[in-house]
Structures are given as C-alpha cells and as structure tokens.
Amino acid sequence: MREVEFDLLSVRPLKTLILWRGFPYVFQALTLIAFLLLAYIGFGVFPTEGINAKLFAKSNLVTLVIWGLWWPAMIWTAVLAGRAWCMICPLEFVSNLSERLARRLGIEQRSLGQWLRSGALMVLLYFAIQMLVSGVGLHRVPAYTSFFLIGLLASAIVVGFVFKDRAFCRAFCPVGLLLNAYGRGGMLAVRPGSSAACSSCADKGCLIASNRNKVDGRSCPSLLNPSRLNSNKDCLVCGQCIKSCAPDNMQLVLRQPFPEKDAREPLASWPLTLFIMLASGFVTSELTAESSIAQAAFVWIPEHIADILRLSHYLGWLEGIWALVLFPAVLWLLLGGMIALFRRTSIGDAWRRLALPIAVIVSAAHMSKALAKFTSWAGFFPHALTDPLGTKTAMDIASHAVPSPEPLVNIHVASGIAFGLLLVGTLLALREVRLANPTYLRVHAAPKFALAGLFVIIIMAWG
Ligand code: SF4
Ligand code: SF4
Numbered sequence: 001m002r003e004v005e006f007d008l009l010s011v012r013p014l015k016t017l018i019l020w021r022g023f024p025y026v027f028q029a030l031t032l033i034a035f036l037l038l039a040y041i042g043f044g045v046f047p048t049e050g051i052n053a054k055l056f057a058k059s060n061l062v063t064l065v066i067w068g069l070w071w072p073a074m075i076w077t078a079v080l081a082g083r084a085w086c087m088i089c090p091l092e093f094v095s096n097l098s099e100r101l102a103r104r105l106g107i108e109q110r111s112l113g114q115w116l117r118s119g120a121l122m123v124l125l126y127f128a129i130q131m132l133v134s135g136v137g138l139h140r141v142p143a144y145t146s147f148f149l150i151g152l153l154a155s156a157i158v159v160g161f162v163f164k165d166r167a168f169c170r171a172f173c174p175v176g177l178l179l180n181a182y183g184r185g186g187m188l189a190v191r192p193g194s195s196a197a198c199s200s201c202a203d204k205g206c207l208i209a210s211n212r213n214k215v216d217g218r219s220c221p222s223l224l225n226p227s228r229l230n231s232n233k234d235c236l237v238c239g240q241c242i243k244s245c246a247p248d249n250m251q252l253v254l255r256q257p258f259p260e261k262d263a264r265e266p267l268a269s270w271p272l273t274l275f276i277m278l279a280s281g282f283v284t285s286e287l288t289a290e291s292s293i294a295q296a297a298f299v300w301i302p303e304h305i306a307d308i309l310r311l312s313h314y315l316g317w318l319e320g321i322w323a324l325v326l327f328p329a330v331l332w333l334l335l336g337g338m339i340a341l342f343r344r345t346s347i348g349d350a351w352r353r354l355a356l357p358i359a360v361i362v363s364a365a366h367m368s369k370a371l372a373k374f375t376s377w378a379g380f381f382p383h384a385l386t387d388p389l390g391t392k393t394a395m396d397i398a399s400h401a402v403p404s405p406e407p408l409v410n411i412h413v414a415s416g417i418a419f420g421l422l423l424v425g426t427l428l429a430l431r432e433v434r435l436a437n438p439t440y441l442r443v444h445a446a447p448k449f450a451l452a453g454l455f456v457i458i459i460m461a462w463g
C-alpha cells in the first residue's frame with residue numbers, strides 16, 4: 001500500500017522560513033529568553049507554609065509552565081511530530097554558541113567516547129531527574145525548578161565548550177532518549193528526496209566536513225548522513241541539511257504515523273532498553289497519581305517498607321526507587337519472561353526485542369497522563385500571569401475566596417481519550433513487532449496486552 005506523505009517544502013512560505021538564515025536560531029533565542037525569565041522568577045522561591053504543595057505548584061508561573069504545560073506538550077509533540085521540539089530548543093542553541101566560542105579560542109575539543117555515544121549517561125540523567133521529582137519535589141518547588149533550568153543551561157554550555165559535534169544533544173541531554181524512543185513514528189521528518197540525485201551529487205554539502213562549522217547551511221551537525229536518513233531517532237529537524245543541499249533534494253515531510261519504509265531495530269541498544277523499562281515504571285506511577293485508589297495501591301509497598309525500616313522521612317526517595325527500579329524490574333521479569341519461556345531465549349534478549357514496540361504503548365500512556373495534567377493545570381495560567389509567584393492565588397483558592405479553575409477536559413472524557421490512545425498504541429506496537437521481528441509476533445502479543453491491560457485498569461480508576 002502506498003504510504004501517504006507530503007513535502008512541506010513545496011509550500012513556498014514554509015520553504016522560505018526554513019531557508020532563512022535566522023532559522024532556527026531566532027526561535028531558539030526566544031525559547032532561551034523564556035527559560036531565563038522563568039529561571040529568574042523562580043529563583044529562591046519556596047512554597048508558602050501551610051499551603052498544599054500541589055496547589056502551589058499549579059499557581060506558580062514557573063512550576064506551572066515547566067511541569068504542567070511544557071513537559072506534557074513535549075510528550076505529545078514527540079509522539080506526533082518526532083523531535084520537533086529540538087528544532088527550537090535553547091539548550092542546543094547555547095551549546096552551539098559555546099562550541100563555537102571554544103573553537104575560536106583555539107581550545108582542542110574532544111569527540112564523544114563510545115560509552116557516552118551509547119546514551120548510557122542520558123539514562124542516568126533521566127533517572128536522576130525523576131528521583132529528584134520523587135525525593136525533593138523538584139516539580140513542586142519553583143526554586144528547585146529554577147536551579148534545574150540553570151543547571152541544564154550551564155551543563156549545555158560546559159559540554160559545548162569541551163566536546164565537539166553537538167555533543168550535548170548526542171550524549172548529555174536528559175530527555176534525549178525519551179525523544180529518540182517516542183519520536184520514531186512522528187509525522188514530521190527530514191528525508192532525502194531522490195536517491196539518484198544523491199548518487200550523482202558531487203558536492204555532498206550535507207556531509208562534507210568543511211561545511212560543519214559554518215553558521216548556516218551546515219553539513220549535519222549531529223554527524224548523521226542526511227542522504228540516507230531513514231529514521232527520526234537522532235534527527236533534530238534543525239534544517240541545516242536542507243540548506244546545505246545544493247541540488248535541493250532534501251525534504252521536510254508530513255507523513256502518516258509509523259510509515260513502513262522507516263528503518264526498524266529488532267534489538268534495541270541496552271541504554272535504550274533500560275530507559276524504556278524505567279519509563280514504564282515512571283509512567284505507571286504517573287497514571288496512578290490521577291486516582292487516590294490507584295495511587296494508594298501503587299505506593300502500598302514502599303509505604304510499608306518505610307514503616308518497617310522507620311524511614312518515613314525518606315518516603316519520597318523510596319517511592320522513587322520503587323517506581324523507577326523495583327516495579328519495572330518485576331514488571332519486565334514478567335513481560336520478558338513470557339517471551340524467554342516460549343522462545344527459549346535469554347531474558348536480556350527478550351527485553352531488547354520488546355523494548356521499542358513496548359515504547360509505543362508506554363508513550364500512549366504517557367500522552368494520556370500528559371493530557372490529564374495539561375488540561376487540569378492550564379486553567380491556572382491566567383492567574384499565574386497576574387500573580388507569577390502564585391502565593392496569593394494559592395491562598396485565595398485554599399480559603400475558597402476564589403474557585404479553583406475547572407479542568408479544560410472533564411476527567412471522564414480524559415479517561416475515554418486515554419483508553420483510545422492505548423488501543424491505538426497497542427495495535428501500533430503489534431504492527432511494529434511485525435515489521436521489526438516478524439517471527440516473534442505471536443509471543444509478543446501477550447506482553448503487549450498485559451501492559452496495555454495494566455494501564456487500562458489504572459485509567460478506569462480515574463473516573
Ligand atoms: S536533544 Fe535535548 S538538548 Fe538537544 S535539542 Fe533535543 S531536547 Fe534540546
Ligand atoms: S547534498 Fe543533497 S543531493 Fe547531495 S548527497 Fe546530500 S542530500 Fe543528497
């Protein structure tokens with residue numbers, strides 16, 4: 001069956017925008033200003049004593065925008081449009097600037113070693129952020145969120161200074177693997193047009209090293225080969241290869257989700273596999289947070305461990321270890337065990353074969369949580385614009401002087417949409433198995449249905 005796709009560069013104003021010298025830098029500079037403003041507003045701000053921490057987080061502009069609006073929007077954007085966020089990301093911008101500065105100063109910059117290129121550090125950084133969310137309430141405290149933004153910008157600058165070739169994005173970005181895993185089936189993609197044009201291209205502007213350090217029209221700064229691009233996993237949609245292609249053969253394609261002609265990996269790398277295992281636990285925990293019954297059931301074990309070991313003071317950290325390590329370990333022993341048993345393969349092999357198709361279901365569940373969060377937090381935005389610190393808003397709502405903003409979408413509707421997302425995600429996950437690992441299709445169905453079933457049960461508790 002012919003796959004549906006449309007080259008957005010055939011729309012003249014869009015092509016003019018992408019080829020403009022200021023693209024994507026002007027947009028990145030704007031998001032950088034927004035990041036800096038939020039870091040400034042949140043600097044040194046802690047929740048007011050006596051006010052519910054979650055209510056305060058919704059009322060404060062910094063925690064509201066970063067954790068309630070931007071983060072959920074990034075999840076949806078990644079799944080629907082690949083790494084489109086990367087196009088305007090301020091971290092790539094500052095890292096690019098510091099990489100250029102270091103080069104100007106004659107500093108000898110290093111290439112990434114194999115361990116860093118594998119993505120192992122990105123798993124650890126994502127884990128560290130989620131542990132801070134659980135342990136100290138990173139997402140509820142504006143001062144910590146401000147520190148988080150400053151830390152991200154500072155580390156992007158330092159990495160750009162020390163390493164070359166967009167190293168921050170390739171090895172240090174805490175959401176790099178999330179975007180890599182969730183964005184593969186996205187509907188926006190940079191792809192070469194005719195392969196004949198690439199074969200006869202003498203210039204190879206998208207590849208040659210002499211173009212790499214230019215400001216505009218660079219050969220791929222991520223060291224990809226744009227003329228053979230067949231996956232969204234590493235492409236940041238920066239448009240540089242489109243500008244550097246003299247024969248005008250690169251396309252910015254709007255296409256159907258998960259097209260068959262994209263490359264698939266039957267075995268995911270270990271760092272990616274571990275990331276998806278970790279994400280499955282984190283997303284389960286996030287889904288349960290929308291229902292007091294489901295949440296009580298999910299944290300029952302860490303709460304009892306805290307009681308027995310008299311570690312109630314560290315309950316948040318224990319809940320983090322439970323959600324990110326112990327629960328996923330048990331879950332994946334069951335999921336991988338089903339495959340290892342029937343195919344007589346090692347559990348590690350089963351996990352690596354399961355990882356990418358399972359990522360489709362996890363991303364659908366993550367979208368569900370993101371929808372519930374975005375729609376219930378968005379109503380606070382007008383209040384946060386007039387009272388950025390949020391103290392007055394939170395106190396007024398807590399004392400019932402003003403009503404709490406209604407969610408944009410009723411929780412029953414959100415749970416209905418979530419159910420639909422999981423159904424589509426499960427079907428797409430099975431299709432991914434057929435395309436990547438056809439001989440495993442039958443044994444893969446059971447773990448997919450088991451995970452999707454778990455998520456559906458939790459979502460049914462929302463209403
Ligand atoms: S990989 Fe990370 S740092 Fe790089 S552009 Fe994407 S989100 Fe930004
Ligand atoms: S510059 Fe364009 S035509 Fe030449 S190899 Fe690269 S993508 Fe192909």
Ligand code: SF4
Pocket residue numbers: 190219220221222223224225226229234235236237238239240241242
């Ligand atoms: S392939 Fe093109 S759009 Fe993708 S990262 Fe490389 S230069 Fe940017």
